[in-house]
Amino acid sequence: xxxxxxxxxxxxxxxxxxxxxxxxxxxxxxxxxxxxxxxxxxxxxxxxxxxxxxxxxxxxxxxxxxxxxxxxxxxxxxxxxxxxxxxxxxxxxxxxxxxxxxxxxxxxxxxxxxxxxxxxxxxxxxxxxxxxxxxxxxxxxxxxxxxxxxxxxxxxxxxxxxxxxxxxxxxxxxxxxxxxxxxxxxxxxxxxxxxxxxxxxxxxxxxxxxxxxxxxxxxxxxxxxxxxxxxxxxxxxxxxxxxxxxxxxxxxx
Amino acid sequence: xxxxxxxxxxxxxxxxxxxxxxxxxxxxxxxxxxxxxxxxxxxxxxxxxxxxxxxxxxxxxxxxxxxxxxxxxxxxxxxxxxxxxxxxxxxxxxxxxxxxxxxxxxxxxxxxxxxxxxxxxxxxxxxxxxxxxxxxxxxxxxxxxxxxxxxxxxxxxxxxxxxxxxxxxxxxxxxxxxxxxxxxxxxxxxxxxxxxxxxxxxxxxxxxxxxxxxxxxxxxxxxxxxxxxxxxxxxxxxxxxxxxxxxxxxxxxxxxxxxxxxxxxxxxxxxxxxxxxxxxxxxxxxxxxxxxxxxxxxxxxxxxxxxxxxxxxxxxxxxxxxxxxxxxxxxxxxxxxxxxxxxxxxxxxxxxxxxxxxxxxxxxxxxxxxxxxxxxxxxxxxxxxxxxxxxxxxxxxxxxxxxxxxxxxxxxxxxxxxxxxxxxxxxxxxxxxxxxxxxxxxxxxxxxxxxxxxxxxxxxxxxxxxxxxxxxxxxxxxxxxxxxxxxxxxxx
Numbered sequence: 001x002x003x004x005x006x007x008x009x010x011x012x013x014x015x016x017x018x019x020x021x022x023x024x025x026x027x028x029x030x031x032x033x034x035x036x037x038x039x040x041x042x043x044x045x046x047x048x049x050x051x052x053x054x055x056x057x058x059x060x061x062x063x064x065x066x067x068x069x070x071x072x073x074x075x076x077x078x079x080x081x082x083x084x085x086x087x088x089x090x091x092x093x094x095x096x097x098x099x100x101x102x103x104x105x106x107x108x109x110x111x112x113x114x115x116x117x118x119x120x121x122x123x124x125x126x127x128x129x130x131x132x133x134x135x136x137x138x139x140x141x142x143x144x145x146x147x148x149x150x151x152x153x154x155x156x157x158x159x160x161x162x163x164x165x166x167x168x169x170x171x172x173x174x175x176x177x178x179x180x181x182x183x184x185x186x187x188x189x190x191x192x193x194x195x196x197x198x199x200x201x202x203x204x205x206x207x208x209x210x211x212x213x214x215x216x217x218x219x220x221x222x223x224x225x226x227x228x229x230x231x232x233x234x235x236x237x238x239x240x241x242x243x244x245x246x247x248x249x250x251x252x253x
Numbered sequence: 254x255x256x257x258x259x260x261x262x263x264x265x266x267x268x269x270x271x272x273x274x275x276x277x278x279x280x281x282x283x284x285x286x287x288x289x290x291x292x293x294x295x296x297x298x299x300x301x302x303x304x305x306x307x308x309x310x311x312x313x314x315x316x317x318x319x320x321x322x323x324x325x326x327x328x329x330x331x332x333x334x335x336x337x338x339x340x341x342x343x344x345x346x347x348x349x350x351x352x353x354x355x356x357x358x359x360x361x362x363x364x365x366x367x368x369x370x371x372x373x374x375x376x377x378x379x380x381x382x383x384x385x386x387x388x389x390x391x392x393x394x395x396x397x398x399x400x401x402x403x404x405x406x407x408x409x410x411x412x413x414x415x416x417x418x419x420x421x422x423x424x425x426x427x428x429x430x431x432x433x434x435x436x437x438x439x440x441x442x443x444x445x446x447x448x449x450x451x452x453x454x455x456x457x458x459x460x461x462x463x464x465x466x467x468x469x470x471x472x473x474x475x476x477x478x479x480x481x482x483x484x485x486x487x488x489x490x491x492x493x494x495x496x497x498x499x500x501x502x503x504x505x506x507x508x509x510x511x512x513x514x515x516x517x518x519x520x521x522x523x524x525x526x527x528x529x530x531x532x533x534x535x536x537x538x539x540x541x542x543x544x545x546x547x548x549x550x551x552x553x554x555x556x557x558x559x560x561x562x563x564x565x566x567x568x569x570x571x572x573x574x575x576x577x578x579x580x581x582x583x584x585x586x587x588x589x590x591x592x593x594x595x596x597x598x599x600x601x602x603x604x605x606x607x608x609x610x611x612x613x614x615x616x617x618x619x620x621x622x623x624x625x626x627x628x629x630x631x632x633x634x635x636x637x638x639x640x641x642x643x644x645x646x647x648x649x650x651x652x653x654x655x656x657x658x659x660x661x662x663x664x665x666x667x668x669x670x671x672x673x674x675x676x677x678x679x680x681x682x683x684x685x686x687x688x689x690x691x692x693x694x695x696x697x698x699x700x701x702x703x704x705x706x707x708x709x710x711x712x713x714x715x716x717x718x719x720x721x722x723x724x725x726x727x728x729x730x731x732x733x734x735x736x737x738x739x740x741x742x743x744x745x
Contacts, residue, residue, distance in 0.1 A: 001599065001600045001603050001639050001642045001643065002638070002639060002642065003596055003597065003600055003636075003639050004634065004635040004636070004639070006634075006635075007593050007596065007597065007634060007635075007636075008550060008593075008597070010589070010590060010593045010634065011543065011546055011547060011590055011593045011594055011597065012547070013590070015588040015590060016588065016589065017587050017588060017589040017626055017629070017630055018589065018629055018630065018633045019629070020624075020625035020626040020628070020629045021625065021628075021629045021632070021664070021667040021668055022625075022665070022667050023625050023664045023665050023667075023668075024664075024665035024666060024667065025663070025664070025665055026665070026705055026706070028705055029663055029701070029702055029705055029706075030663065030698070030701075030702075033733035033734050033737050034697070034698055034701045034734060034737065035698070036659050036663065036695075036698040036699075036701075036702065037663075038621075038622040038623065038659065038660045038663055039622055040572060040573040040618075040619050040622050040623065041569075041573070041615060041618055041619060041622075042523075042569070042570050042573040043521065043566075043569075043570070043615075044521060044522075044523065045478075045518070045521045045522055046290060048288075049611065049612075049615070050521075050566070051284065051287050051288070052608040052609065052611075052612075053562040053563075053566070053608075053609060053612055054283075054287055055280055055283045055284050055287060056558070056559060056562070056606065056608075056609070057514060057559065057562070057563075058283050059276070059279060059280060059283065060510075060556070060559050061466070062279065064466070065390075065424070065428075068386075068424050068463075095417050096375070096376055096379075098415055098416070098417065099375045099376065099378070099379055099415040099417060099418050100375040100376070101415075102375075102413060102414040102415035102418075103373060103375040103378060103413075103415065103418075104373060104375060106413075106414055107413075107414075115373055117409055117410050117412070117413045118409065118410075118412035118413050118414075119412070120412055121409070148443065148444040148447070149408075149412065149444050149447040149448050149450075149451055150444055150446070150447025150448075150450070150488075151444065151447075168442060169405075169442050169443050169444060170405075170439050170442050170443055171405045171443065172402060172405060175405060176371045176406075177371075177409060
């Protein structure tokens with residue numbers, strides 16, 4: 001196909017168009033037995049006209065998805081430690097560190113140190129657990145907000161909210177980010193793992209499957225973390241990058 | 254503009270010919286699937302024999318006891334590295350369909366996996382998500398549907414901040430979405446549309462591409478026009494989609510591609526295209542078209558036609574909306590650079606992907622049908638000859654080319670004066686020799702218009718043995734028009 005040489009220049013030029021030529025139709029045009037009529041054409045979703053393009057699209061998708069499912073490759077860097085106070089994780093890949101940071105340090109309640117998957121859930125938690133005004137107000141109006149993004153419903157009690165989550169939004173009844181506030185208790189029926197410091201290893205962690213209940217008390221951060229760190233590692237001034245020790249240490253590979 | 258996918262996963266020891274052959278096979282399978290309206294990409298993954306070694310990662314068939322052991326280790330192991338390794342082993346095993354089956358039927362397995370997914374152990378969480386992703390890939394409904402208990406968490410994590418993790422959740426959701434209406438019936442009340450609307454504000458390109466994929470799967474669903482598209486249109490998603498399609502230095506090809514397809518699934522469903530037009534879709538897409546034509550000249554980038562295709566489709570369908578005139582939409586597109594861009598893309602298609610030519614010509618029809626301005630542009634930019642060069646490509650293409658020419662001719666003598674004298678008549682005489690009835694029929698229509706508005710053309714037609722060319726169709730279903738044309742030619 002040979003395009004006129006000026007065409008590419010026209011594309012790069014200014015917007016605009018030549019004055020349209022005058023239109024002058026004769027009634028005989030398209031008269032029987034002829035039938036041409038200029039008309040706009042639209043094709044609906046499933047029309048076979050789209051077959052070719054759709055096939056090309058899906059071929060492309062298949063290639064992309066095969067790559068996504070493949071073994072992730074992570075570029076390695078010299079070992080470094082998480083710099084958040086009290087955290088002793090060591091990393092050798094930046095992606096691992098990014099995920100660690102966002103999971104454990106990003107949306108952390110400054111009152112009770114629990115970590116949340118999003119800013120939204122953290123805000124709801126602070127409001128419902130640490131705001132004394134909330135308790136007072138909730139006696140008079142519906143204060144428990146639905147957790148689903150975009151739903152503006154509010155409820156009188158946490159149980160009502162849970163019922164709403166289950167019935168209206170088809171959430172699981174044991175949704176882990178909606179545990180009602182209760183006195184500290186480590187044993188809940190759903191927890192299937194032993195919550196013990198040694199078993200969990202030296203890592204900032206809360207009981208399995210129970211994000212809003214932690215095994216920590218506000219003032220005991222150091223204590224809880226303390227007995228999970230091998231004695232040879234100290235944090236603060238003593239830590240240097242690429243710390244090498246023959247003792248057991250945390251490392252994410 | 255183009256940010257390629259990380260690396261290319263190619264089976265080892267595969268020659269070019271072998272790749273081509275596989276691609277043709279895959280195309281045939283996809284074509285069949287589309288005709289049965291079963292076009293689901295995820296399902297057709299891993300055509301290769303299961304267990305094929307992929308860069309050192311082997312899919313093993315795991316037995317029940319082994320799965321249980323890995324899960325136990327992951328949950329209760331003492332060393333983190335040990336726990337992680339257990340999950341990695343499980344994930345590798347889950348690439349195999351048999352392992353997937355064993356896993357889902359094992360009591361408590363999904364529950365444990367979801368527990369690991371929601372633990373605060375960051376890297377266990379990631380590996381658990383990867384296991385889930387493997388399951389979501391499955392060709393078997395039962396396996397994918399077994400992942401349903403995890404969806405509320407996947408959606409919750411979309412409002413987190415770890416981009417790799419969010420990306421993984423999105424691809425997993427995309428795979429699950431396409432699985433069955435049952436899955437979508439759960440995801441919609443769980444708030445997938447608002448979750449996506451919030452997540453689309455992420456600055457991470459990988460997240461955006463994954464989101465586009467998930468959304469495109471959602472919009473492609475059979476029940477989408479009634480059950481999904483209205484809520485998508487009511488959200489902020491359309492504005493964000495159009496933002497991500499704006500040409501400029503920030504345009505990313507992979508991301509734009511996904512959202513262009515999303516827009517196509519919305520527009521061709523004809524739910525509320527007027528809304529898209531008020532959001533400026535015509536303007537954005539028109540500018541994008543210009544940008545694409547420019548890019549096509551500059552680079553050999555793989556994949557530009559994959560973005561051009563949905564853009565052309567959206568423009569073509571949107572132009573049929575009544576709102577176009579109301580918003581002065583046609584005016585935005587009165588820019589003759591659009592025509593220039595379209596022809597540059599047609600030339601590109603002819604070389605790269607001829608099967609997409611009809612789509613480009615469809616847009617040309619919708620641009621020229623009711624627009625003296627665009628018809629004039631075609632003439633003033635000297636594009637009749639290039640258009641005629643497309644006639645021999647295929648019957649569908651010929652028909653569309655002739656239709657566009659009719660669009661121009663029917664506007665009257667001022668237009669036909671530019672069609673003849675010129676290369677048009679000889680080309681038409683050639684098309685009269687085609688066997689396809691529709692193509693010949695459209696040629697007859699064009700000749701009638703030409704003779705009506707440019708009578709000298711009839712003389713030239715007779716001199717160039719036009720009557721003989723018509724004779725071969727005298728006994729066919731075209732005979733009425735053939736006879737009429739013969740009369741016109743003789744008596745003009």
